[in-house]
Amino acid sequence: MRIYIFGCGRIGTCILDHLTATKHEIIAIDNNPEVIDQLNETKDIMAICADASNFHVIEELNIAKADVVVACTESNDLNLFICRVAGQLGAKYTIAQVRKPDYYAESLLQLEKLFDVDHVYNPDLTTAEEIVSTLDFKSDSLIGLINTPSVMILGASKASVHLCRLLVRAGFEVKIIEKDAERCYRTSELVPDQVLITCADGTEKTILFEEGIDSVDAFVALTDFDEQNLLVSVYAASRKVPKVITKVRNNAYNKLVSNLGLDCIIAPKEIAAKHVADCISRLEAK
Numbered sequence: 001m002r003i004y005i006f007g008c009g010r011i012g013t014c015i016l017d018h019l020t021a022t023k024h025e026i027i028a029i030d031n032n033p034e035v036i037d038q039l040n041e042t043k044d045i046m047a048i049c050a051d052a053s054n055f056h057v058i059e060e061l062n063i064a065k066a067d068v069v070v071a072c073t074e075s076n077d078l079n080l081f082i083c084r085v086a087g088q089l090g091a092k093y094t095i096a097q098v099r100k101p102d103y104y105a106e107s108l109l110q111l112e113k114l115f116d117v118d119h120v121y122n123p124d125l126t127t128a129e130e131i132v133s134t135l136d137f138k139s140d141s142l143i144g145l146i147n148t149p150s151v152m153i154l155g156a157s158k159a160s161v162h163l164c165r166l167l168v169r170a171g172f173e174v175k176i177i178e179k180d181a182e183r184c185y186r187t188s189e190l191v192p193d194q195v196l197i198t199c200a201d202g203t204e205k206t207i208l209f210e211e212g213i214d215s216v217d218a219f220v221a222l223t224d225f226d227e228q229n230l231l232v233s234v235y236a237a238s239r240k241v242p243k244v245i246t247k248v249r250n251n252a253y254n255k256l257v258s259n260l261g262l263d264c265i266i267a268p269k270e271i272a273a274k275h276v277a278d279c280i281s282r283l284e285a286k
Helices: 009-019 035-040 055-060 077-091 105-115 123-134 159-171 180-190 205-210 226-238 250-260 268-285
Strands: 002-006 025-030 046-049 070-071 095-098 117-121 150-154 173-178 196-199 218-221 243-247
Touching: 002 077, 002 117, 009 025, 009 105, 009 268, 025 035, 035 046, 055 077, 070 077, 070 268, 077 105, 095 268, 105 117, 117 268, 123 159, 123 243, 123 268, 150 159, 150 226, 159 173, 173 180, 180 196, 205 226, 218 226, 226 243, 226 250, 243 268
Parallel strands: 002 025, 002 070, 025 046, 070 095, 095 117, 150 173, 150 218, 173 196, 218 243
Antiparallel strands: none
């Protein structure tokens, strides 16, 4: 298959890593010349520096011969534009990344219809879905739990918003601890009313104790800082929280993680990349 990847940031590069191990022909496009130079030096793909916001530029990339177009730039609007144009020019399948906390699964399906895109995904939602799948309260480690299971989330990130929606829908009690007051306010408008949001520094042990870390059934660290996520997760594990889930974005921490005794590490970019790669595999099988 001939696959075009527009946008080579964290997620785009991770998608490339997943796909370069296959026999697909990969063409990567980004408007940053330094990114393109690095890709040409380190990966066996064709990397092109181009501004995809220009209709004619997309056309000149010979996009009509594309089997799959994946748009994962930092702009939601641009991703939808690229896929819409690519589809109109003859690309067989299109996949767009849309990253907004108020766009949940139903909204993504609507976008697919409105922009005639084969698949629209939200990496924060896919991360939240992956977390929910790990919260198996039927497993041996969680046997004995009764009534409503409770989850404490550190950090009011975009993934946290989606996670709250999914957990409340599944019958969980959910609490978020976030020290940024503005984030707390914005998050309160996006999550279900049942979610309790505490504006406090969740890296402080006294705060965690006061908020009931010793009585929760699961702890999820989703701040934007790997160091905070790791340190607080270690503390949560030391308090015998049955399930501790930690977000880590930087691969440099992989060796450290193995020495900390944390058994559930999630990497959002890897989750999103696998989601796209799996989607391409399904398209290929059609």
